[in-house]
Amino acid sequence: xxxxxxxDIRFVQLSPAALSALIAGDLAAAxxxxxxxxxxYLVDEAWLWRVRLAEIEQDPAAAxxxxxxxxxxxxxxxxxxxxxxxxxxxxxxVEVAYSVAPEHRxxxxxxxxxRSLLERADADPRVTAVRASIRPDNVGSRATIAGFGxxxxxxxxDPEDGLEDVFMRLxxxxxxxxxxxxxx
Numbered sequence: 313x314x315x316x317x318x319x320d321i322r323f324v325q326l327s328p329a330a331l332s333a334l335i336a337g338d339l340a341a342a343x344x345x346x347x348x349x350x351x352x353y354l355v356d357e358a359w360l361w362r363v364r365l366a367e368i369e370q371d372p373a374a375a376x377x378x379x380x381x382x383x384x385x386x387x388x389x390x391x392x393x394x395x396x397x398x399x400x401x402x403x404x405x406v407e408v409a410y411s412v413a414p415e416h417r418x419x420x421x422x423x424x425x426x427r428s429l430l431e432r433a434d435a436d437p438r439v440t441a442v443r444a445s446i447r448p449d450n451v452g453s454r455a456t457i458a459g460f461g462x463x464x465x466x467x468x469x470d471p472e473d474g475l476e477d478v479f480m481r482l483x484x485x486x487x488x489x490x491x492x493x494x495x496x
Contacts, residue, residue, distance in 0.1 A: 321424040323380040351390040353413035391416040404440030445476040
């Protein structure tokens with residue numbers, strides 16, 4: 313689904329080598345390992361890459377779902393990161409996660425990331441639905457998911473973020489996906 317005025321996003325998988333370089337603060341090595349020019353924002357997210365690297369070490373199949381750089385096309389600029397919290401659960405549900413670097417916010421990249429992530433989920437036969445957990449005061453994220461078919465199904469307490477509203481979107485059928493399994 314192409315949305316008018318929404319940029320195109322390509323996700324580039326971050327390998328354990330790229331994640332380790334990001335954690336170490338070595339942007340050049342991380343970019344080389346990813347095969348794409350990464351950004352300082354990804355280095356600043358080292359806490360997340362520690363979590364994702366541990367998840368991949370525990371379950372190598374998780375790499376298919378998590379830890380990706382979001383590259384705006386055709387510019388080839390890394391504007392943030394996105395993916396899922398992990399592979400589909402026993403019910404086929406995946407939880408979407410994305411973040412846009414401050415200097416790229418309010419330009420449509422979050423919607424573009426979400427669109428691409430939903431296309432990825434819709435293309436996988438193991439997925440039945442996509443979750444999103446958003447704090448009640450996060451107006452930007454609430455606006456981002458609007459129009460994508462999410463419905464509030466409840467609330468949860470997150471140790472990091474506090475109270476979150478939980479939204480769910482049932483899988484739709486799709487043939488297009490800009491999700492890549494390797495860097496360029």
